[in-house]
Amino acid sequence: xxxxxxxxxxxxxxxxxxxxxxxxxxxxxxxxxxxxxxxxxxxxxxxxxxxxxxxxxxxxxxxxxxxxxxxxxxxxxxxxxxxxxxxxxxxxxxxxxxxxxxxxxxxxxxxxxxxxxxxxxxxxxxxxxxxxxxxxxxxxxxxxxxxxxxxxxxxxxxxxxxxxxxxxxxxxxxxxxxxxxxxxxxxxxxxxxxxxxxxxxxxxxxxxxxxxxxxxxxxxxxxxxxxxxxxxxxxxxxxxxxxxxxxxxxxxxxxxxxxxxxxxxxxxxxxxxxxxxxxxxxxxxxxxxxxxxxxxxxxxxxxxxxxxxxxxxxxxxxxxxxxxxxxx
Amino acid sequence: xxxxxxxxxxxxxxxxxxxxxxxxxxxxxxxxxxxxxxxxxxxxxxxxxxxxxxxxxxxxxxxxxxxxxxxxxxxxxxxxxxxxxxxxxxxxxxxxxxxxxxxxxxxxxxxxxxxxxxxxxxxxxxxxxxxxxxxxxxxxxxxxxxxxxxxxxxxxxxxxxxxxxxxxxxxxxxxxxxxxxxxxxxxxxxxxxxxxxxxxxxxxxxxxxxxxxxxxxxxxxxxxxxxxxxxxxxxxxxxxxxxxxxxxxxxxxxxxxxxxxxxxxxxxxxxxxxxxxxxxxxxxxxxxxxxxxxxxxxxxxxxxxxxxxxxxxxxxxxxxxxxxxxxxxxxxxxxxxxxxxxxxxxxxxxxxxxxxxxxxxxx
Numbered sequence: 001x002x003x004x005x006x007x008x009x010x011x012x013x014x015x016x017x018x019x020x021x022x023x024x025x026x027x028x029x030x031x032x033x034x035x036x037x038x039x040x041x042x043x044x045x046x047x048x049x050x051x052x053x054x055x056x057x058x059x060x061x062x063x064x065x066x067x068x069x070x071x072x073x074x075x076x077x078x079x080x081x082x083x084x085x086x087x088x089x090x091x092x093x094x095x096x097x098x099x100x101x102x103x104x105x106x107x108x109x110x111x112x113x114x115x116x117x118x119x120x121x122x123x124x125x126x127x128x129x130x131x132x133x134x135x136x137x138x139x140x141x142x143x144x145x146x147x148x149x150x151x152x153x154x155x156x157x158x159x160x161x162x163x164x165x166x167x168x169x170x171x172x173x174x175x176x177x178x179x180x181x182x183x184x185x186x187x188x189x190x191x192x193x194x195x196x197x198x199x200x201x202x203x204x205x206x207x208x209x210x211x212x213x214x215x216x217x218x219x220x221x222x223x224x225x226x227x228x229x230x231x232x233x234x235x236x237x238x239x240x241x242x243x244x245x246x247x248x249x250x251x252x253x254x255x256x257x258x259x260x261x262x263x264x265x266x267x268x269x270x271x272x273x274x275x276x277x278x279x280x281x282x283x284x285x286x287x288x289x290x291x292x293x294x295x296x297x298x299x300x301x302x303x304x305x306x307x308x309x310x311x312x313x314x315x316x317x318x319x320x321x322x323x324x325x326x327x328x
Numbered sequence: 329x330x331x332x333x334x335x336x337x338x339x340x341x342x343x344x345x346x347x348x349x350x351x352x353x354x355x356x357x358x359x360x361x362x363x364x365x366x367x368x369x370x371x372x373x374x375x376x377x378x379x380x381x382x383x384x385x386x387x388x389x390x391x392x393x394x395x396x397x398x399x400x401x402x403x404x405x406x407x408x409x410x411x412x413x414x415x416x417x418x419x420x421x422x423x424x425x426x427x428x429x430x431x432x433x434x435x436x437x438x439x440x441x442x443x444x445x446x447x448x449x450x451x452x453x454x455x456x457x458x459x460x461x462x463x464x465x466x467x468x469x470x471x472x473x474x475x476x477x478x479x480x481x482x483x484x485x486x487x488x489x490x491x492x493x494x495x496x497x498x499x500x501x502x503x504x505x506x507x508x509x510x511x512x513x514x515x516x517x518x519x520x521x522x523x524x525x526x527x528x529x530x531x532x533x534x535x536x537x538x539x540x541x542x543x544x545x546x547x548x549x550x551x552x553x554x555x556x557x558x559x560x561x562x563x564x565x566x567x568x569x570x571x572x573x574x575x576x577x578x579x580x581x582x583x584x585x586x587x588x589x590x591x592x593x594x595x596x597x598x599x600x601x602x603x604x605x606x607x608x609x610x611x612x613x614x615x616x617x618x619x620x621x622x623x624x625x626x627x628x629x630x631x632x633x634x635x636x637x638x639x640x641x642x643x644x645x646x647x648x649x650x651x652x653x654x655x656x657x658x659x660x661x662x663x664x665x666x667x668x669x670x671x672x673x674x675x676x677x678x679x680x681x682x683x684x685x686x687x688x689x690x691x
Contacts, residue, residue: 063451065458126666133665135394135454136599140662143596147655151646260592264462267455275451301470304463311456312444319448 011322015286022294030174035293041181043289044188045250049243050266050273050281051195052236058212058276058325060229062124063131065138067266068259069145070116070237074108074244075254076149079158081107089163097163101249108245109238115145116237120230142259149256157255160248184246191239192282199278208232212276212325268307272314274321283322287314333524335531339611341680344673348611351618352520359503359512369580370625372512374617375519376576381601382526382613383569388599389608390530391562392542393450397441397457398598400464401434401567403590405574408433410481410584411474418484427575431568438567442560450545450559465590480585489514489579515576522572526610529565538562539608593654597624600661606671615672628653 019036026032053067081104082089088100123141127133162180169176199205211218211225219225247262248254269288273280288307295306314322331338339345354361358371384398405427412426437460445456468475475481487493493507503509529535537558540548549555578584597620605616628650635648647655664671670678 063454065454123662131451132388132392132394133669135451136603136665137662139599140658140665143654143658144662147652147658151643151652151655155651261462264459268459271452271455304466308456308459308463311459315444315448 008323011280011283014283014322015290018287018290018294022290025298026294030176031297033172033175034177035297036290037175037177037185038181039290039293040286041178041184041188041289042250042292043286044185044192045243045246046262046265046269046289047282047285048188048191048246049240049262050269050285051191051278052232052239053266054270054273054276054278054281055208055212055232056229056236057270059208059215059225059232060128061131061215062128062229062233063134063138064124064233065135065263066119066123066142066145067236067240068261068263069119069142070112070240070259071244071247071262072146072149072254072256072259073115074112074241075160075248075258076153076158076244076256077108077111077241078104078245078248079153079160079254082160082163089161091164094165097165100163101166101245105242105245108241110241112241112244113234113238116234116240117230119237120233124233142263146256146259153256155256157253159253161252162249166249180249184250187242187246191242195278204228204231265307268311270321272311272321274318274323274325276325277321277323280321280323335524335527337527337531337610339677341676343680344611344615344676347615347676351614354618355516355519359509360501363502366625368508368512370621372515372580374621375515376573376580377597377601377617377621378519378614379522379576380570380573381598381605381617382523382610383566383573384598385602385605385607385610385613386526386530386538386569387562387566388602389606389610389612390535390542391538391559393446393559393563394454395457395563395566396454396595397438397461397464398566398570399590399592399595400457400461401438401570402574402577402594403464403468403584403586404430404434404437405571405576406578406584406589407468407475407481407574408571409575409578410476410483413483413485414481418486420486423486430575431571434567434571435564438564439560442563443556446556446559446563453559453563461590461595465586465592468590469586476585478586480583480588482583485511485579485582511579515580518572518576522569523610523614526569530610534558534561542608596654596657596661600657600664602671603661603664604668604671606673606675607669609671609673609677612671612673619672624653631656 019039022035023029023032026035049067049071053064056062056064082100085100085103088096091097119141123137124134127137166180166183169178170182171177197205199209207218207223207225207228211228215225244258244262247258251258265288269284270281272284272287273282287310291306291310292303295303318324339348355371355375359368362368362371380398380402384395387393387395387398408426408430409423410426412422412429416422416425441457441460442453445452469478471477472479484490487507489507489511491506491508493510495505495510499505530538537548537553540551540553541555541558545555548558574589577589581588601613601616601620603616604619605612605614631648631653632650635645635650638645638648646652668675
């Protein structure tokens, strides 16, 4: 693909290097493989959620602290949809499960996109170009959204069990790999591929990439970047909704506070990746996913700070993130 | 003399001056004016929040950067007192040691966060502080041997500050002179001192540089001020004030847990108070804290009544339930950032300035 031609390859090595470094620490090869696949799956889910946020920032300099809201919303919509389709999720057949999960994903994406549209219009648009107010307002929007979720679905944790056929794991040698994680990797790769295709091969993608590089230049060529921005914001919200469904199924339960929790992970990811960079967000997400799984196994108490330490290390190496976006 | 005390930063509005005097006198004589346990604890909370919020104003209002880790330092201050009193016994020495240790930890942590995240772009600061504060909160509830976990820590204070210590048999003006009263006045003196010191800081040349950075970072750098250094210093100072406020909280409650000092809800309260009171005014912290804490302590009861009254309409009742207090707080916050960005103090000042202009034109 064109995007990869003259790209800085050193950050690409970070993921395999981290995985190889962890091997001797973990010792057993099969455990290592299980953890690595789990980490990559988690990373792909985080990437789905983070990619929208990083583009929104890159394009319009809008830092949306309310992004986690769409994630929580997606997950809660999924609990309702999957709960209503109990016959289909309870069945042991793979295709019947997919019939339940697909509409859950689509409805979650649609709801998140609709709320994203309203969020952009009423919360974000009045404060374009004012960073301080953006942070405050989107944070306020996040709080309001979280409380509304509590009003609709109740303040307690809701179980989101995996459909029958997606439970359990496949054995590959000695390593047990959960089926759902393979699905997560597949969905994540599909999203990444579509995103790369849109960004790399279509006119709209060209405009988005150009807008991230230099917004004013694109505007002076006669393109309405604001309209493009609304589109990206809505698409990013929809992706967050999809990520929320995946994350909810991954955790097998959802709480209203999950948006705020995942927000923290996503911020770390996009800081590592360089604000505005899609490729960087992928690398950041995979690193965070792997790190979380390795330290969760090696030293669970340190798991919280491992991601912050990772971020600090990356920022020491490249203060703007692994792929700094030009003109920022 | 008085001008020097408030660092020449006059209220610049007669109404504001009157309000501030009322607040000051009200807090100074609160135990005598408003009898009752609840009223006194509201007054003490106001004192604590004045310090917490004014410290945050230094960062948000004067330097123009947002930190979400302010409550983390608040918590460190509170845990410093709680843990030291629990492990080394309730003596003045152990309290002082705990306080000093928490100040040192605050200094190191805030310096590290500031240097790391302010080096490149101020926007990193908001995100990184959010991440660190979230991790810290989880850590505090996990290290249960040390911090008491979710249950928190109840601890003893030196006898002088306990309610059971009576200084005189006879109540004075209907108020018994006990350790609790002494504790209140300790907080009062601390709060007034801290507020005056903050006024001194923001009206010093250093404070002017901070405001220059807030207005135009690029120009400030071009004139020759190291923006990173000033921003980091501002964030460290603000964290230290939060730490002091945390110690005050622990002294008053004789208890500390994650929900009382670390929770995100308190961060939200602080943000709202700064915005309502008026960003970049310091006085706004005092006015805002009084308004907000009165509302929080007495409006929640009103909300409960409204919720019970609308019990027939389930959705409305759920929205009005006191558990959804944060929803209304968030709405109020968003609306005040839009329509009331200069806050009470800013409004009063601009009104006074307009009046002065009008009268000078007439003359």
